[in-house]
Amino acid sequence: MSEPRRIADLATLKAFGHPLRMRLYGALKMRGTATASQLVDDLDDGTAVSLVSYHLRKLAEHGLIEEAERREGGDARERWWQAAQETLRIESKDFRDSPEGAAAHTALSRVMYDQRRDHYLRFLEQRAGWSAEWQDAHDSSDFMARLTPDELKDMTAELHAVVARYTEHGRTADPEGREMVGVHLYAFPMRG
Incomplete structure (x- = not known):
């Protein structure tokens, strides 16, 4: 791939x-x-x-x-x-x-x-x-944080890196006990 x-x-x-x-x-x-x-x-x-x-x-x-x-x-x-x-x-x-x-x-x-x-x-x-x-x-969580656009981009990049690390580990590790896991992340500005 x-x-x-x-x-x-x-x-x-x-x-x-x-x-x-x-x-x-x-x-x-x-x-x-x-x-x-x-x-x-x-x-x-x-x-x-x-x-x-x-x-x-x-x-x-x-x-x-x-x-x-x-x-x-x-x-x-x-x-x-x-x-x-x-x-x-x-x-x-x-x-x-x-x-x-x-x-x-x-x-x-x-x-x-x-x-x-x-x-x-x-x-x-x-x-x-x-x-x-x-x-x-x-897990089902939500968080509220006051961020700048650059901080939001940085946070998103860090979260993507964490998911990528676990995804790669899941590909190479023993498949016993593993299931496909959905990780949905939404990060967006809000007003009001």
Whole structure:
């Protein structure tokens, strides 16, 4: 997988901003690799394999996903897919100078928030099914801090570095006892 990718062009932003494409991308990040048929099973909402295949090709056209190695024993006609990068970065400064770009960035941000909220709500609904250790390890916090823009950037960079360190450790350590963990961070100015 390649280095983190910054989405700075409107066409890619719009392609990624489609709610189903974002769900498919997220499912690939969770699974590592998958076929369209497997992703349809993950969606569990009646979406047709042909529609999923179409959206996977659109993600691939913009370099967001790529073909993965075929798995042994699988159907040779099926294509395997994976995320093309470990991390995507989308910055408002790349889109704020045009009304269309700003609107597309806001729309994407709303879809991302909705999907992250849904993941957390699913955890809350299923929390009793997790072990006591996982229930006790989970966190939901909020903080208020008076910061300058530069301090906010510095704090965000430090938090990203901490997450990156744990992510890398999880990739190389013994997989026993490990689960995929969602870490959602929002840091923004507030008034009133």
